[in-house]
Amino acid sequence: MLKPKLLVIDDDRTLRHYVVRCFEDAGIEVIEAESASAGIDAVREHQPDTVLLDIVLPRMSGLEVFQHLKSFDSKLPVIFITADDDAETAIEAMMLGGYDYVVKPLDVGQLRELVERAIETRRMMQVPVEIPADDDTGSAERLVGRSSRMLDVYKAIGRAAPQDVTILIRGESGTGKELVARAIYQHSPRRDGPFLAVNCAALPDTLLESELFGHEKGAFTGADRRRIGKFEQCSGGTLFLDEIGDMSPLVQSKVLRLLQEQKFERVGGNETIETDVRIIAATNRDLEAMTRKSDFREDLYYRLNGFTIGLPPLRERGQDIVLLVEHFLNRLSHELNRPRVEGVAPSAVAVLQKYRWPGNVRELQSVVRQALLNATGPVIVPEFLPADVKGGQRPQSAPAEETAAPQPVEESPSQGMPASDLAPFVEKSLKAGSKDLYAETLERMERYLITRVLKSTGGNQSKAAEILGITRGKVHNRIQAFGISVEQDVSIES
Numbered sequence: 060m061l062k063p064k065l066l067v068i069d070d071d072r073t074l075r076h077y078v079v080r081c082f083e084d085a086g087i088e089v090i091e092a093e094s095a096s097a098g099i100d101a102v103r104e105h106q107p108d109t110v111l112l113d114i115v116l117p118r119m120s121g122l123e124v125f126q127h128l129k130s131f132d133s134k135l136p137v138i139f140i141t142a143d144d145d146a147e148t149a150i151e152a153m154m155l156g157g158y159d160y161v162v163k164p165l166d167v168g169q170l171r172e173l174v175e176r177a178i179e180t181r182r183m184m185q186v187p188v189e190i191p192a193d194d195d196t197g198s199a200e201r202l203v204g205r206s207s208r209m210l211d212v213y214k215a216i217g218r219a220a221p222q223d224v225t226i227l228i229r230g231e232s233g234t235g236k237e238l239v240a241r242a243i244y245q246h247s248p249r250r251d252g253p254f255l256a257v258n259c260a261a262l263p264d265t266l267l268e269s270e271l272f273g274h275e276k277g278a279f280t281g282a283d284r285r286r287i288g289k290f291e292q293c294s295g296g297t298l299f300l301d302e303i304g305d306m307s308p309l310v311q312s313k314v315l316r317l318l319q320e321q322k323f324e325r326v327g328g329n330e331t332i333e334t335d336v337r338i339i340a341a342t343n344r345d346l347e348a349m350t351r352k353s354d355f356r357e358d359l360y361y362r363l364n365g366f367t368i369g370l371p372p373l374r375e376r377g378q379d380i381v382l383l384v385e386h387f388l389n390r391l392s393h394e395l396n397r398p399r400v401e402g403v404a405p406s407a408v409a410v411l412q413k414y415r416w417p418g419n420v421r422e423l424q425s426v427v428r429q430a431l432l433n434a435t436g437p438v439i440v441p442e443f444l445p446a447d448v449k450g451g452q453r454p455q456s457a458p459a460e461e462t463a464a465p466q467p468v469e470e471s472p473s474q475g476m477p478a479s480d481l482a483p484f485v486e487k488s489l490k491a492g493s494k495d496l497y498a499e500t501l502e503r504m505e506r507y508l509i510t511r512v513l514k515s516t517g518g519n520q521s522k523a524a525e526i527l528g529i530t531r532g533k534v535h536n537r538i539q540a541f542g543i544s545v546e547q548d549v550s551i552e553s
């Protein structure tokens with residue numbers, strides 16, 4: 060039987076030899092090409108089963124070589140060799156339609172496994188490949204993280220972005236779902252169209268319906284003029300529907316129709332309006348449990364669940380914590396106009412790594428912000444971290460709403476801010492030259508309000524919702540978003 064062939068295109072002779080040695084006893088024939096043109100010729104001559112291609116080659120870019128290879132054999136799996144394993148490189152490599160990518164220095168075990176998988180895929184090859192135009196995404200807000208779980212997320216973004224399908228992003232609150240939605244949009248063919256985001260949990264049901272679909276003049280009391288909804292405004296673009304599990308049954312059925320036919324009527328209107336919107340939805344809720352309880356339409360669930368990207372909680376990607384802290388230190392010290400700190404002391408890193416992060420990356424960002432505001436020296440030491448983070452393992456965050464029983468609420472300085480703290484906080488942030496004071500202060504206030512009301516209801520979320528005049532889903536959502544601890548009071552009955 061003929062041996063499968065691997066072509067390695069790289070101007071680095073040492074690397075090529077390394078690859079040859081890697082596959083010597085693996086039953087795979089390695090063909091070497093030292094330049095882009097030699098590589099293109101070798102593909103014609105040898106018809107390899109998989110190509111290892113250096114993304115940076117002299118005289119011709121990796122993209123150009125890739126396009127040549129693909130025009131000759133569109134089903135050829137191409138594994139890029141890159142020098143960086145940051146999010147952009149990973150997304151771009153996958154966006155090009157690459158099979159995968161490996162980072163220098165190459166790891167034998169990983170390379171073998173990957174090449175064998177690619178050859179096998181080639182054998183059963185069904186993978187369609189698209190080569191979208193390259194674009195400048197430098198201005199995009201950066202996704203940070205190099206854990207294998209995050210690399211999988213980048214790959215999924217790269218695969219999903221060029222295809223005009225509905226995407227469902229799942230993950231705990233604060234894991235970066237909106238950031239991922241933006242990355243998909245920025246890498247999609249719709250990137251020149253609008254991107255709008257609606258948080259379905261933030262609006263009462265009737266307002267949400269009108270926000271999404273618009274309304275006609277006189278549709279309800281107070282509707283004194285026609286309003287154009289997000290689905291209409293966003294035609295040709297991408298709509299990010301956050302907290303999709305919080306939609307009322309009526310809105311669910313209208314969204315379903317929109318997904319099926321791209322048609323809808325404004326509230327109080329008869330005219331059927333056609334639109335062209337790509338939906339990226341996100342949720343931190345257990346949609347499966349909700350469909351079982353008929354709280355979420357099954358048909359809508361299946362419609363949304365076609366292409367799912369799961370974001371891991373921060374506690375499951377511990378190695379990313381250091382990178383994220385570094386990223387936020389840089390960004391926030393700039394934003395808060397603080398002198399750039401030298402770094403984080405090992406003792407503080409240990410504290411951050413031990414913590415469970417119920418509010419995920421958003422909570423980490425807020426902890427870094429607090430540490431910067433508290434810092435009296437150029438190094439972040441445990442002293443500058445909020446008390447609950449230093450307290451080590453915090454109690455689990457609020458349990459799923461479905462199972463929530465009345466529970467006492469833990470109040471801690473960072474989450475249940477005493478009202479008297481508001482003035483010093485504003486003063487301090489003003490002095491620090493904050494550029495986001497409105498959002499920061501509102502978040503503090505909201506955090507305090509929700510914690511205080513939950514405390515008075517003994518942790519009962521339904522009662523808290525009643526007092527606050529918002530839905531239980533919204534209370535639940537805020538608990539998760541802020542990482543408010545609802546300490547479980549368990550009594551064991553024998």
Ligand SMILES: Nc1ncnc2c1ncn2[C@@H]1O[C@H](COP(=O)(O)OP(=O)(O)OP(=O)(O)O)[C@@H](O)[C@H]1O
Nearest residue numbers: 201202203204232233234235236237238420421540
């Ligand atoms: N991997 C990441 N790299 C850099 N910043 C991140 C990352 N993940 C999240 N963030 C930041 O954390 C914050 C929360 O992220 P985001 O709003 O995307 O989370 P979410 O999952 O949509 O939260 P929610 O479910 O509460 O809406 C944002 O400020 C975002 O920029």
